[in-house]
Amino acid sequence: MMRHPLYGLMAEFETIDDLLNAAQRAHAAGYRQMDAFTPFPVEGLAEAIGFHKTHVPLICLVGGLIGCMGGFFLQYWPNVIGYPLNIGGKPYNSWPSFIPITFELTVLCAGLATVFGMLALNRLPTPYHPVFNAPRFELATRNRFFLCINARDPKFDAQKTKEFLQSVKAREVSEIES
Amino acid sequence: MSPDGLEKTAAMEAGPPVLAPGHTYASITDKISSIVLLQRTKRGWWFGFAVAFALFMVLNAAIGYLMLIGVGIWGINIPVAWGFAIVNFVWWIGIGHAGTLISAFLLLMRQAWRQSINRFAEAMTLFAVASAGMFPLLHMGRPWLFYWLMPYPDTMGTWPQFRSPLVWDVFAVSTYGTISLLFWFVGLIPDLATLRDRARNRLAQMTYGFLAMGWRGSARHWHRYEIAYLLLAGLATPLVVSVHTVVSFDFTIAVVPGWHSTIFPPYFVAGAIYSGFAMVLTLAIPLRQFYGLEDFITLRHLENMAKILLATGLIVAYGYVMETFMAFYSGSTYDRSMIMNRMTGPYAGIYWLLITCNIAIPLTTLWSAKLRRNVAALFVISLIVQMGMWLERFVIVVTSLHRDFMPSAWGMYYPTIWDWATFAGSIGLFLTLFFLFIRFLPMISIFEMRGLVHQVKEEKA
Numbered sequence: 001m002m003r004h005p006l007y008g009l010m011a012e013f014e015t016i017d018d019l020l021n022a023a024q025r026a027h028a029a030g031y032r033q034m035d036a037f038t039p040f041p042v043e044g045l046a047e048a049i050g051f052h053k054t055h056v057p058l059i060c061l062v063g064g065l066i067g068c069m070g071g072f073f074l075q076y077w078p079n080v081i082g083y084p085l086n087i088g089g090k091p092y093n094s095w096p097s098f099i100p101i102t103f104e105l106t107v108l109c110a111g112l113a114t115v116f117g118m119l120a121l122n123r124l125p126t127p128y129h130p131v132f133n134a135p136r137f138e139l140a141t142r143n144r145f146f147l148c149i150n151a152r153d154p155k156f157d158a159q160k161t162k163e164f165l166q167s168v169k170a171r172e173v174s175e176i177e178s
Numbered sequence: 179m180s181p182d183g184l185e186k187t188a189a190m191e192a193g194p195p196v197l198a199p200g201h202t203y204a205s206i207t208d209k210i211s212s213i214v215l216l217q218r219t220k221r222g223w224w225f226g227f228a229v230a231f232a233l234f235m236v237l238n239a240a241i242g243y244l245m246l247i248g249v250g251i252w253g254i255n256i257p258v259a260w261g262f263a264i265v266n267f268v269w270w271i272g273i274g275h276a277g278t279l280i281s282a283f284l285l286l287m288r289q290a291w292r293q294s295i296n297r298f299a300e301a302m303t304l305f306a307v308a309s310a311g312m313f314p315l316l317h318m319g320r321p322w323l324f325y326w327l328m329p330y331p332d333t334m335g336t337w338p339q340f341r342s343p344l345v346w347d348v349f350a351v352s353t354y355g356t357i358s359l360l361f362w363f364v365g366l367i368p369d370l371a372t373l374r375d376r377a378r379n380r381l382a383q384m385t386y387g388f389l390a391m392g393w394r395g396s397a398r399h400w401h402r403y404e405i406a407y408l409l410l411a412g413l414a415t416p417l418v419v420s421v422h423t424v425v426s427f428d429f430t431i432a433v434v435p436g437w438h439s440t441i442f443p444p445y446f447v448a449g450a451i452y453s454g455f456a457m458v459l460t461l462a463i464p465l466r467q468f469y470g471l472e473d474f475i476t477l478r479h480l481e482n483m484a485k486i487l488l489a490t491g492l493i494v495a496y497g498y499v500m501e502t503f504m505a506f507y508s509g510s511t512y513d514r515s516m517i518m519n520r521m522t523g524p525y526a527g528i529y530w531l532l533i534t535c536n537i538a539i540p541l542t543t544l545w546s547a548k549l550r551r552n553v554a555a556l557f558v559i560s561l562i563v564q565m566g567m568w569l570e571r572f573v574i575v576v577t578s579l580h581r582d583f584m585p586s587a588w589g590m591y592y593p594t595i596w597d598w599a600t601f602a603g604s605i606g607l608f609l610t611l612f613f614l615f616i617r618f619l620p621m622i623s624i625f626e627m628r629g630l631v632h633q634v635k636e637e638k639a
Binding site: 016023035036037038039040041042045046048049051054056057060074075078079082083094097098100101103104105107108110111112114115117118119121122124125126127128129131132137138139140141142143 | 202203204207208329335336337340341343345346349350353356357360363364367368371372374375376391392393394395396397398399400401402403404405406409410413414416417420424427625626628629632
């Protein structure tokens with residue numbers, strides 16, 4: 001794919017309501033390749049830009065299952081197969097006493113999987129990203145709300161998209177180089 | 179009622195607000211980030227840090243001497259082989275529990291008042307776990323062989339005893355430390371990005387930028403972030419209960435009178451929360467004073483925490499009553515003489531001091547709404563509760579061990595100067611880390627406070 005000279009158009013908004021409204025209208029207008037940037041999580045914004053499903057819970061579940069089975073096996077193997085010791089005739093596989101460690105390792109692996117899974121799906125760490133070139137983008141971590149329509153979007157047209165963004169109460173629309 | 183509905187009613191309840199009126203996204207961001215980025219280091223900070231650091235050096239000296247000579251420098255011997263190291267371990271790990279409870283459990287319960295206290299409470303957890311984790315290792319005698327606790331296929335062909343609560347403890351505490359670190363760091367990412375964008379000096383920009391990992395507040399990122407955060411909270415809540423339960427197993431699985439009891443797990447967990455919330459109050463009260471954060475950590479927060487102190491204190495009191503009742507009801511001579519020895523024996527003074535600190539003072543004063551809103555009184559009560567909880571651990575460890583079944587095996591335990599130095603030093607380590615934290619990282623979660631402003635605005639509309 002040829003690299004587009006333009007990454008996209010960034011619109012700046014003063015309030016959450018303006019941003020939510022703009023995101024919904026952009027989605028209704030047929031734009032799909034877009035992203036919004038806010039200083040705190042805004043309810044309904046991900047849905048407004050057409051992002052519904054995430055695999056984070058699944059990754060958490062898989063991590064938890066690996067931790068659970070691995071944790072139990074970690075204790076089962078040395079006690080039953082690797083180095084069995086007969087202590088007072090107690091069963092080698094005394095599973096109730098293996099539960100605490102199994103539980104701890106379930107939580108540990110599920111937690112590690114959740115955090116690293118979330119970071120991986122978010123493609124973090126990302127040392128450079130074109131959106132940081134937008135003017136006043138540092139306010140995205142303070143009190144401003146941004147919507148970026150990507151130049152890769154099939155409906156994208158530098159002129160028309162700019163006019164569209166200006167029509168939805170954007171404070172300023174700027175072009176971002178890729 | 180939807181979860182959001184609950185949250186709204188929580189923020190709108192009568193009484194002092196969870197956030198003083200008049201704040202905007204910008205004012206909150208600037209106020210909290212300025213503590214780290216713009217304000218000059220306060221003289222009080224330098225003073226506090228100097229004291230903490232000096233105590234930390236005492237710890238290093240005590241550990242150095244311990245490495246050189248061995249655990250014989252401590253007061254431990256047979257029959258009391260556990261002494262201060264285990265008392266301090268249980269006390270510190272209990273203190274940590276409040277941080278996880280605030281950040282995870284109150285998040286699941288959608289309590290709006292958690293948002294201004296969760297960050298430093300989580301930091302407190304992390305540093306308390308660091309202080310706690312050190313003690314069992316030092317107590318081992320040869321701390322440099324600590325990795326023998328881990329199951330790995332070694333050339334000795336041996337494995338840890340997985341049926342032993344002491345091995346469960348290794349897994350519980352290391353999992354707890356790891357998950358607390360993850361929870362804290364994940365919560366910090368958006369705030370590190372805020373600091374990166376606000377910082378004016380190159381070194382700060384680079385450092386916070388590196389740690390923020392390129393966070394840009396994208397809606398997609400926030401979506402996954404919130405789900406991951408909620409999942410972590412869901413994992414941390416049962417974890418925190420399991421950790422102190424496993425710590426109590428260290429005692430209950432033994433047959434020693436005074437330890438072998440089924441009341442221990444719930445009573446340890448309640449005690450942990452009790453001492454932990456006391457520590458949160460001890461830290462929150464001076465912090466809001468010195469850094470002018472009364473708008474964010476309001477009387478509402480202090481009062482809510484005082485109520486939790488009261489509730490958990492009552493559970494702890496129930497534990498003491500049941501322990502005594504069961505000793506007599508069981509008909510066991512050993513249990514009965516253990517409890518009589520605790521109340522009237524050589525350590526009776528400590529037992530009654532513990533009852534005074536944990537039951538008599540806090541559980542009478544905290545019923546008064548006036549005292550719950552009196553900052554100075556609350557500060558004193560929080561210190562008393564922490565002392566009481568430390569004494570409780572001392573009573574459990576020492577009075578149970580020093581006279582068990584055979585009078586010929588009885589003995590006394592007296593801490594040495596090195597026991598005290600290690601204990602004071604662990605407080606130094608905790609405070610040193612905490613002072614560094616409040617200087618270099620935002621002590622209140624900025625992005626969650628912005629969310630709170632939004633929430634308050636919506637309620638008004």
